[in-house]
Amino acid sequence: MIRRIAIVAATTLVGVPLLAGVSSAAKNDQLCTSGEFCLFENYEYNEPDHRYDGHTRQWTTGDRDYGDNDWFNSNDNLDNEASSVKNKNPCTVVLYQHPNFSGAASAFKPGAWDPYLKNNNIGDNRASSHRRFC
Structure with a gap:
Protein backbone atom coordinates (compact mmCIF):
# COMPACT_ATOMS: atom_id res chain seq x y z
CA MET A 1 0.00 0.00 0.00
CA ILE A 2 2.76 2.47 0.89
CA ARG A 3 4.61 1.66 -2.32
CA ARG A 4 1.49 2.32 -4.41
CA ILE A 5 1.01 5.72 -2.75
CA ALA A 6 4.65 6.63 -3.43
CA ILE A 7 4.24 5.74 -7.11
CA VAL A 8 1.05 7.80 -7.38
CA ALA A 9 2.72 10.71 -5.58
CA ALA A 10 5.76 10.56 -7.88
CA THR A 11 3.51 10.43 -10.95
CA THR A 12 1.54 13.39 -9.64
CA LEU A 13 4.67 15.42 -8.92
CA VAL A 14 6.10 14.67 -12.34
CA GLY A 15 2.82 15.79 -13.90
CA VAL A 16 2.68 19.08 -12.00
CA PRO A 17 5.18 21.00 -14.15
CA LEU A 18 3.48 19.78 -17.30
CA LEU A 19 0.08 20.85 -16.04
CA ALA A 20 1.47 24.16 -14.86
CA GLY A 21 2.93 24.78 -18.31
CA VAL A 22 -0.35 23.99 -20.01
CA SER A 23 -2.50 25.97 -17.59
CA SER A 24 -0.19 29.02 -17.75
CA ALA A 25 -1.10 29.67 -21.37
CA ALA A 26 -3.80 32.31 -21.55
CA LYS A 27 -7.02 31.54 -23.31
CA ASN A 28 -6.71 33.46 -26.55
CA ASP A 29 -10.20 34.94 -26.77
CA GLN A 30 -9.69 38.62 -27.67
CA LEU A 31 -10.33 39.64 -24.07
CA CYS A 32 -7.53 40.95 -21.91
CA THR A 33 -8.35 39.75 -18.41
CA SER A 34 -6.62 39.71 -15.04
CA GLY A 35 -3.30 37.86 -15.08
CA GLU A 36 -2.67 38.34 -18.80
CA PHE A 37 -0.17 40.29 -20.87
CA CYS A 38 -1.88 41.35 -24.10
CA LEU A 39 -0.72 42.64 -27.47
CA PHE A 40 -2.93 44.37 -29.99
CA GLU A 41 -2.27 44.78 -33.70
CA ASN A 42 -3.63 48.33 -33.84
CA TYR A 43 -3.08 51.41 -31.72
CA GLU A 44 -5.50 52.17 -28.88
CA TYR A 45 -6.04 48.41 -28.30
CA ASN A 46 -7.80 47.96 -31.65
CA GLU A 47 -10.44 50.49 -30.66
CA PRO A 48 -9.73 53.72 -32.58
CA ASP A 49 -13.41 54.02 -33.50
CA HIS A 50 -14.65 52.64 -30.15
CA ARG A 51 -15.47 49.33 -31.74
CA TYR A 52 -13.54 46.12 -31.27
CA ASP A 53 -11.92 44.98 -34.47
CA GLY A 54 -8.43 43.73 -35.06
CA HIS A 55 -6.05 41.12 -33.82
CA THR A 56 -5.08 40.34 -30.21
CA ARG A 57 -2.88 37.82 -28.38
CA GLN A 58 -2.63 37.06 -24.65
CA TRP A 59 -0.09 35.32 -22.39
CA THR A 60 0.32 34.57 -18.70
CA THR A 61 4.01 33.71 -19.19
CA GLY A 62 6.86 34.93 -21.40
CA ASP A 63 7.44 34.09 -25.06
CA ARG A 64 10.92 34.04 -26.59
CA ASP A 65 9.84 34.16 -30.26
CA TYR A 66 6.65 35.58 -31.74
CA GLY A 67 7.57 33.98 -35.07
CA ASP A 68 5.49 30.93 -34.13
CA ASN A 69 2.43 32.90 -32.94
CA ASP A 70 -0.60 34.05 -34.87
CA TRP A 71 -3.13 36.67 -33.87
CA PHE A 72 -6.36 35.42 -32.32
CA ASN A 73 -8.69 33.77 -34.80
CA SER A 74 -6.30 34.40 -37.69
CA ASN A 75 -3.48 32.88 -39.71
CA ASP A 76 -1.62 36.21 -39.62
CA ASN A 77 1.68 36.05 -37.75
CA LEU A 78 2.05 38.65 -35.00
CA ASP A 79 5.86 39.04 -35.13
CA ASN A 80 6.69 42.74 -35.67
CA GLU A 81 3.00 43.63 -35.82
CA ALA A 82 1.99 44.92 -32.35
CA SER A 83 0.98 48.55 -31.89
CA SER A 84 -0.44 48.61 -28.34
CA VAL A 85 -0.16 46.64 -25.11
CA LYS A 86 -1.94 46.05 -21.79
CA ASN A 87 -0.22 44.42 -18.84
CA LYS A 88 -2.82 42.90 -16.53
CA ASN A 89 -0.20 40.40 -15.36
CA PRO A 90 0.99 40.67 -11.72
CA CYS A 91 4.61 40.90 -12.94
CA THR A 92 6.56 43.51 -14.88
CA VAL A 93 6.76 42.43 -18.52
CA VAL A 94 9.56 43.54 -20.84
CA LEU A 95 8.80 43.62 -24.54
CA TYR A 96 11.81 43.11 -26.86
CA GLN A 97 12.51 44.05 -30.46
CA HIS A 98 14.10 40.71 -31.38
CA PRO A 99 13.52 37.03 -30.51
CA ASN A 100 15.29 35.58 -27.48
CA PHE A 101 14.80 38.76 -25.43
CA SER A 102 17.23 41.01 -27.31
CA GLY A 103 17.32 44.39 -29.02
CA ALA A 104 15.45 47.51 -27.95
CA ALA A 105 13.20 46.92 -24.95
CA SER A 106 10.33 48.54 -23.07
CA ALA A 107 9.16 47.52 -19.59
CA PHE A 108 5.51 47.51 -18.55
CA LYS A 109 4.77 47.37 -14.82
CA PRO A 110 1.65 45.55 -13.59
CA GLY A 111 -1.39 47.56 -14.66
CA ALA A 112 0.49 49.51 -17.36
CA TRP A 113 -1.19 50.16 -20.69
CA ASP A 114 0.38 51.74 -23.76
CA PRO A 115 -2.02 52.78 -26.53
CA TYR A 116 0.72 53.38 -29.10
CA LEU A 117 4.10 51.63 -28.90
CA LYS A 118 5.65 54.10 -31.35
CA ASN A 119 6.30 56.47 -28.46
CA SER A 128 9.33 39.89 -31.27
CA SER A 129 9.49 38.51 -27.69
CA HIS A 130 8.65 39.30 -24.07
CA ARG A 131 9.74 38.16 -20.61
CA ARG A 132 8.10 38.43 -17.18
CA PHE A 133 9.99 39.64 -14.10
CA CYS A 134 8.29 38.83 -10.78
Missing part, protein backbone atom coordinates in the same frame (compact mmCIF):
# COMPACT_ATOMS: atom_id res chain seq x y z
CA ASN A 120 8.73 54.24 -26.53
CA ASN A 121 11.92 52.15 -27.03
CA ILE A 122 10.26 49.10 -28.55
CA GLY A 123 8.47 51.13 -31.21
CA ASP A 124 5.47 50.34 -33.38
CA ASN A 125 5.40 47.03 -35.25
CA ARG A 126 8.77 45.88 -33.84
CA ALA A 127 8.01 43.47 -30.95
Whole structure:
Protein backbone atom coordinates (compact mmCIF):
# COMPACT_ATOMS: atom_id res chain seq x y z
CA MET A 1 0.00 0.00 0.00
CA ILE A 2 2.76 2.47 0.89
CA ARG A 3 4.61 1.66 -2.32
CA ARG A 4 1.49 2.32 -4.41
CA ILE A 5 1.01 5.72 -2.75
CA ALA A 6 4.65 6.63 -3.43
CA ILE A 7 4.24 5.74 -7.11
CA VAL A 8 1.05 7.80 -7.38
CA ALA A 9 2.72 10.71 -5.58
CA ALA A 10 5.76 10.56 -7.88
CA THR A 11 3.51 10.43 -10.95
CA THR A 12 1.54 13.39 -9.64
CA LEU A 13 4.67 15.42 -8.92
CA VAL A 14 6.10 14.67 -12.34
CA GLY A 15 2.82 15.79 -13.90
CA VAL A 16 2.68 19.08 -12.00
CA PRO A 17 5.18 21.00 -14.15
CA LEU A 18 3.48 19.78 -17.30
CA LEU A 19 0.08 20.85 -16.04
CA ALA A 20 1.47 24.16 -14.86
CA GLY A 21 2.93 24.78 -18.31
CA VAL A 22 -0.35 23.99 -20.01
CA SER A 23 -2.50 25.97 -17.59
CA SER A 24 -0.19 29.02 -17.75
CA ALA A 25 -1.10 29.67 -21.37
CA ALA A 26 -3.80 32.31 -21.55
CA LYS A 27 -7.02 31.54 -23.31
CA ASN A 28 -6.71 33.46 -26.55
CA ASP A 29 -10.20 34.94 -26.77
CA GLN A 30 -9.69 38.62 -27.67
CA LEU A 31 -10.33 39.64 -24.07
CA CYS A 32 -7.53 40.95 -21.91
CA THR A 33 -8.35 39.75 -18.41
CA SER A 34 -6.62 39.71 -15.04
CA GLY A 35 -3.30 37.86 -15.08
CA GLU A 36 -2.67 38.34 -18.80
CA PHE A 37 -0.17 40.29 -20.87
CA CYS A 38 -1.88 41.35 -24.10
CA LEU A 39 -0.72 42.64 -27.47
CA PHE A 40 -2.93 44.37 -29.99
CA GLU A 41 -2.27 44.78 -33.70
CA ASN A 42 -3.63 48.33 -33.84
CA TYR A 43 -3.08 51.41 -31.72
CA GLU A 44 -5.50 52.17 -28.88
CA TYR A 45 -6.04 48.41 -28.30
CA ASN A 46 -7.80 47.96 -31.65
CA GLU A 47 -10.44 50.49 -30.66
CA PRO A 48 -9.73 53.72 -32.58
CA ASP A 49 -13.41 54.02 -33.50
CA HIS A 50 -14.65 52.64 -30.15
CA ARG A 51 -15.47 49.33 -31.74
CA TYR A 52 -13.54 46.12 -31.27
CA ASP A 53 -11.92 44.98 -34.47
CA GLY A 54 -8.43 43.73 -35.06
CA HIS A 55 -6.05 41.12 -33.82
CA THR A 56 -5.08 40.34 -30.21
CA ARG A 57 -2.88 37.82 -28.38
CA GLN A 58 -2.63 37.06 -24.65
CA TRP A 59 -0.09 35.32 -22.39
CA THR A 60 0.32 34.57 -18.70
CA THR A 61 4.01 33.71 -19.19
CA GLY A 62 6.86 34.93 -21.40
CA ASP A 63 7.44 34.09 -25.06
CA ARG A 64 10.92 34.04 -26.59
CA ASP A 65 9.84 34.16 -30.26
CA TYR A 66 6.65 35.58 -31.74
CA GLY A 67 7.57 33.98 -35.07
CA ASP A 68 5.49 30.93 -34.13
CA ASN A 69 2.43 32.90 -32.94
CA ASP A 70 -0.60 34.05 -34.87
CA TRP A 71 -3.13 36.67 -33.87
CA PHE A 72 -6.36 35.42 -32.32
CA ASN A 73 -8.69 33.77 -34.80
CA SER A 74 -6.30 34.40 -37.69
CA ASN A 75 -3.48 32.88 -39.71
CA ASP A 76 -1.62 36.21 -39.62
CA ASN A 77 1.68 36.05 -37.75
CA LEU A 78 2.05 38.65 -35.00
CA ASP A 79 5.86 39.04 -35.13
CA ASN A 80 6.69 42.74 -35.67
CA GLU A 81 3.00 43.63 -35.82
CA ALA A 82 1.99 44.92 -32.35
CA SER A 83 0.98 48.55 -31.89
CA SER A 84 -0.44 48.61 -28.34
CA VAL A 85 -0.16 46.64 -25.11
CA LYS A 86 -1.94 46.05 -21.79
CA ASN A 87 -0.22 44.42 -18.84
CA LYS A 88 -2.82 42.90 -16.53
CA ASN A 89 -0.20 40.40 -15.36
CA PRO A 90 0.99 40.67 -11.72
CA CYS A 91 4.61 40.90 -12.94
CA THR A 92 6.56 43.51 -14.88
CA VAL A 93 6.76 42.43 -18.52
CA VAL A 94 9.56 43.54 -20.84
CA LEU A 95 8.80 43.62 -24.54
CA TYR A 96 11.81 43.11 -26.86
CA GLN A 97 12.51 44.05 -30.46
CA HIS A 98 14.10 40.71 -31.38
CA PRO A 99 13.52 37.03 -30.51
CA ASN A 100 15.29 35.58 -27.48
CA PHE A 101 14.80 38.76 -25.43
CA SER A 102 17.23 41.01 -27.31
CA GLY A 103 17.32 44.39 -29.02
CA ALA A 104 15.45 47.51 -27.95
CA ALA A 105 13.20 46.92 -24.95
CA SER A 106 10.33 48.54 -23.07
CA ALA A 107 9.16 47.52 -19.59
CA PHE A 108 5.51 47.51 -18.55
CA LYS A 109 4.77 47.37 -14.82
CA PRO A 110 1.65 45.55 -13.59
CA GLY A 111 -1.39 47.56 -14.66
CA ALA A 112 0.49 49.51 -17.36
CA TRP A 113 -1.19 50.16 -20.69
CA ASP A 114 0.38 51.74 -23.76
CA PRO A 115 -2.02 52.78 -26.53
CA TYR A 116 0.72 53.38 -29.10
CA LEU A 117 4.10 51.63 -28.90
CA LYS A 118 5.65 54.10 -31.35
CA ASN A 119 6.30 56.47 -28.46
CA ASN A 120 8.73 54.24 -26.53
CA ASN A 121 11.92 52.15 -27.03
CA ILE A 122 10.26 49.10 -28.55
CA GLY A 123 8.47 51.13 -31.21
CA ASP A 124 5.47 50.34 -33.38
CA ASN A 125 5.40 47.03 -35.25
CA ARG A 126 8.77 45.88 -33.84
CA ALA A 127 8.01 43.47 -30.95
CA SER A 128 9.33 39.89 -31.27
CA SER A 129 9.49 38.51 -27.69
CA HIS A 130 8.65 39.30 -24.07
CA ARG A 131 9.74 38.16 -20.61
CA ARG A 132 8.10 38.43 -17.18
CA PHE A 133 9.99 39.64 -14.10
CA CYS A 134 8.29 38.83 -10.78
